[in-house]
Amino acid sequence: MxxxxxxxxxxxxxxxxxxxxxxxxxxxxxxxERGELTSGTTGRHHGQLHSGARYAVGDREIARECMDEVRTLQRIAPEALEMNYGLFIALTDEDVAFAPTFVEACEESTIPTREIPVEQALRMEPNVNPAIKKAVQVPDGTIDAWRLPLHFFATAKHNGADIRTFTEVVEILSAGSAVTGVRVRDLATDREYEIKADMVVSATGAWAEKVARLGGIHIPVTPGPGTMVAVRKRLNNMVISHLHPAGDGDIVVPQRGLSIIGSTQWKTDDPDTVEVPKADIDYLVKRASDLIPVFSETPIHAAWSASRPLAGASSNVEDGRKMSRDFIAIDHGTSDNLKGLISIIGGKATVLRAMGEKTVDMICSLFGVEEPCQTAETPLLPHRAFYNSRLAVRPQEVSL
Ligand SMILES: Cc1cc2nc3c(=O)[nH]c(=O)nc-3n(C[C@H](O)[C@H](O)[C@H](O)COP(=O)(O)OP(=O)(O)OC[C@H]3O[C@@H](n4cnc5c(N)ncnc54)[C@H](O)[C@@H]3O)c2cc1C
Known part of the structure; x- marks a missing residue:
């Protein structure tokens, strides 16, 4: 039942x-979902599988969580990942001086590191700036931004979930102080109808504030877009990062036959009207060329922007049940006296499973249900099972 x-x-x-x-x-x-699956930020991110090394100096908890989730995703969705590692490179004496702090922070976050002699690093990554002074390898990787979520959708659908695309929520319905469902518009037919529910979860990222308003409440979330630029050649095999405190334009991710530099970050009022500033493209190409000089001579394949939800410093958000320093779930029954509505905001593609776990823990607790989470141990179905349920056989189960 x-x-x-x-x-x-x-x-x-x-x-x-x-x-x-x-x-x-x-x-x-x-x-x-109002568009195609992953048509929001998920289909536009940088594609880095974060070991957490980038965050370790600033926040060990976030870094450790990334590393844990990399290990988990390797077990449950290996087909969606490329475990190609990451190389942090020092370009200046200041970067070299930062290296021991970086390595120590990684170790404290359970992230293995290995210093590679410069000559060997340049043999492994011949396009990297030959003037590098130090190189440290970490277990970063690349995510297939479409396949990883599709593994989850395929498995959920196989287990009975109803997934409706091109279906936009236009109102969050309530009676008194309790949510009763949503009113949606089928964008293919323009027909509106209601879906009754015992609980509604807004997993709308940078659109969280817009969606909260459909229920008559306000959450202080500001969309924070960032730009990325891809060139038409795979110039590096590992994720190349600048060995310095995390900043703009300091990661080049290899993604299939492309190399992608990212990102910048600014604030906007509306995630639906985000542009790709020319100045950001020029800046990113220049920063990429500091890491990989040939980047600026390689034809640009695409430049695009995607938005993060940046949480504001409101007491409502701070009072919500904080689940990690990286993402928060807000129980609007507690923060806004609107029972049956949860917003989940922040995080990273790398930690999507952990975000799901913490949100459903909250749902179980609100329903008074004791069901342990099984997602870390349950291998996901192949992404292709989403299209055809007859393909719902895990690769591990096929014997030749
Ligand atoms: C520039 C940039 C680079 C990044 N790079 C990385 C990276 O390399 N590695 C990494 O791990 N993470 C990265 N991230 C973070 C990662 O992309 C996000 O954390 C993640 O994709 C967020 O997923 P989400 O499902 O929460 O939001 P989204 O993917 O944005 O999903 C929200 C969905 O809600 C839908 N929606 C909105 N309103 C409605 C409505 N009214 N009705 C129905 N549906 C609605 C939208 O269409 C959208 O599809 C990056 C983020 C940015 C901005």
Missing amino acids: SHGHVVVIGGGGTGAAIVHDLVLRGFTATLV
Whole structure:
């Protein structure tokens, strides 16, 4: 018997992980996405599988969580990852002086590091700036931004989740101080209809504030877009990062036959009207060329922007149940006296499964249900099972 019906708004990586976890724990789940799956930030991110090394100096907890999730994703969704490692390179004496702090922070965050002699690093990555002074290898990698969430969607669908694309939530319905469901518009037919629910979860990332307003509440979240530039050649095999405190334009990620530099970051009012500033493209190409000189001579394939939700310093957000320093879930029953609505904000594609786990833990606690999370141990179905359920056989189960 189902514990209740939960509607998840948003078909990015976070919604994917939540809907998968919900059905595994015995809930009935419907996910609605106004566009194609991953058409928000998830389909536009940099594609780095974060070992956490980038965050270790600033926040050991976030770094350790990234490393844990890399290990978990390797078990449950290996087909969506390229475990090509990462190389942090020092370009200046200041970078060299920063290296011991970096290595120590990684070790304290359970992230293995290995210093590679400069000559060997240049043999491994011949396009890297020959003037590098130090190189440290870490277990970063590359994510297939489409396949990883699709593994979760495929498994959720196979287990009974109802996934509706091109379905936009236009109102969050309530009676008194409790949410009763959502009103949606089918964008293919323009027909509006209601979906009744015992609980609604907004996994709408940079759109979280817009969606909260559909329920008559305000959450202080500002969309924070960033630009990335891809050139038409795979110039590096490992993720190349500048060995210095994390900043703009300091990572080049190899993604299939492309190399992608990212990113910048600014603030906007509306994630639907984000542009790709020419100045950002020029800046990023210049920064990429500091790491990989040939980057600036390689034809540009594309430049695009994607938005993060930047949490504001409101007491409502701070009072919500904080789940990690990197992402928060807000129980609007507590913060806004609107029971049955949760917003999940922040995080990274790398930690999508952990975000799903913490959100469904919160849902279970609000329903008074005791069902342990199984997603870290449950291998996901191949992404292709989303299109054809007859392909719902895990690669591990096929014997030749
Ligand atoms: C520039 C940049 C680079 C990044 N690089 C990396 C990286 O290399 N590695 C990494 O791990 N993470 C990276 N991230 C972070 C990562 O992209 C995000 O954390 C993640 O994609 C967020 O997923 P999400 O599902 O929460 O949001 P989204 O993917 O944005 O999903 C929200 C969905 O909600 C839908 N929606 C909105 N309103 C409605 C409505 N009314 N009705 C129905 N649906 C609605 C949207 O269409 C959207 O699809 C990056 C982020 C940015 C901005």
